[in-house]
Amino acid sequence: MSAADTLSAAAAPGPEAVAESALSASTVFYWLLLPAVVLYFIYYRLQRRRMYELADKIPGPPGLPVLGNALSFIGKNEEIFERVYTMSFEFGSVVKTWIGPKLLIFLTDPRDVELILSSNVYIDKSTEYRFFKPWLGEGLLISSGQKWRSHRKLIAPTFHLNVLKSFIDLFNANSRDVVNKLRKEGTKTFDVHDYMSECTVEILLETAMGVTKSTQDKSGYEYAMAVMKMCDILHLRHTKLWLRPDWLFNLTRYGTEQVKLLDVIHGLTKKVLKKKKEEFQKGGGAKRYIASEQTDTAAAAALSANKGLRDDLDEQDENDVGQKKRLAFLDLMIESAQNGVVLTDEEIKEEVDTIMFEGHDTTAAGSSFFLSMMGIHQDIQDKVIQELDEIFGDSDRPATFQDTLEMKYLERCILETLRMFPPVPVIARQLHEELKLASMDVTLPAGCTVVVGTYKIHHREDIYPNPEVFNPDNFIPEKTADRHYYAFIPFSAGPRSCVGRKYAMLKLKIILSTILRNYRVYSDLTEKDFKLTADIILKRAEGFKVRMQPRVRRSAAVKAH
């Protein structure tokens, strides 16, 4: 050994010394970490002190330390739905639950709901909507602030009554297509939702997006199926605590599946956009719908689901003076972008994804529930058929806008379906400011999530006597006049109401009347057998099982009496 080696061996610390210094470093670290965690915890509690104080005054089930009531949200979708619904009977119209540190407050009194939905302050969506972001980006459903305001102003007129009227032929053609497709089921029991889903996607592609049938392929069906699976995943993320953090979710098989599903979904929207832009650049410009008539105010009101409530859609229909050029949704988006409105390609894509999702799954669920109810209530189906026979006689002619105004009983049946089975069963908002409720002496704390329980409100016995009975007479004018406006909110209400409300009502009337002019619907189950599942959109867990029999029409002479 050289002298230098001897020196360095003497200077270097031995193995024991290294272990000792490492131990002391980790000891110091833990000594510092512990008070840091304790201090952070104290700060966190102090910061939320007001929230805890106010929450203490709100009734709700007792929770476990740290987890709160998170265990109530474990299990199959249909079990969670049942559990949360049962809880609403125990604690009244204002109920709190804690999912870990997150405070959720369920509201089911129309007076309280009005405070939230009619307000221009409480319009921000809850943080749960962030799970939609990889899919819908900052589209109308989840955006907030100035972006939401300006996009809403741009998009709402594309659902103007005069644009909707120009869609009637396409609604009719697609409804006839679905009638033909249903033939292959014969008289056996099948799930009608698949048909409704595909049909609504195709209608959206043709009407809102302006993509002609000849350019479509199987992608409409694939898209509809991918949307259904995406909704399942999003629902899981709402209810399973461990799927909430993105980094953890991305490691699971659900994260991998989401990537594949979004490929299908965005694949279609990108294709639609590309095609539209090419058409535009070829010089054809956008497709124009020109209002050739002034809007009939009564007709506009007839498409309002909740006759007493007005929103920006009613205003634009009623204040439309003279001839105006009107564009369908995607045409307007592209033309606006060309004409200098600040709208990037990404923003257009996000709005297309939003309209495709919101406009499709909701209507598919609504129409499938409607057909299920017709299958169960043969006497009510008789009355709908009688009304349709009076309007159309034996003719196979397509429905006109005027015909849809005469489908008064059918309309009541659609509204009653949306009451009993609102496709969007809850609406959630984030509160940034405190809110004093109207129904009881309680103030909701800033920072909580408010869940408007549409399903529960629609099933309140004091508002709808015998709420579990399908009764279209709940919507005769005398009854609706007596009810609180916010007691029927399938399309939400106020500034963030559904922008496609009138489009949906018109489309539903045409599809459903066309089906019932051609088939009689039967069901072997009753509503008591339904297992409801709220995977974002309310559905039947067992599928929408019905049977259909081609109708033998009565002769016109018999019908006249």
Ligand code: HEM
């Ligand atoms: C029966 C059919 C439908 C029902 C029950 C329904 C229901 C709703 C509800 C409850 C909301 C509010 C959601 C929330 O605040 O979380 C909403 C928003 C929305 N709906 Fe619909 N919808 C239907 C059909 C449609 C259609 C056909 C379209 C478009 C073609 C559409 C487009 C939208 C959009 C873009 C929003 C977001 C509006 C905003 O935040 O400004 N919906 N819908």
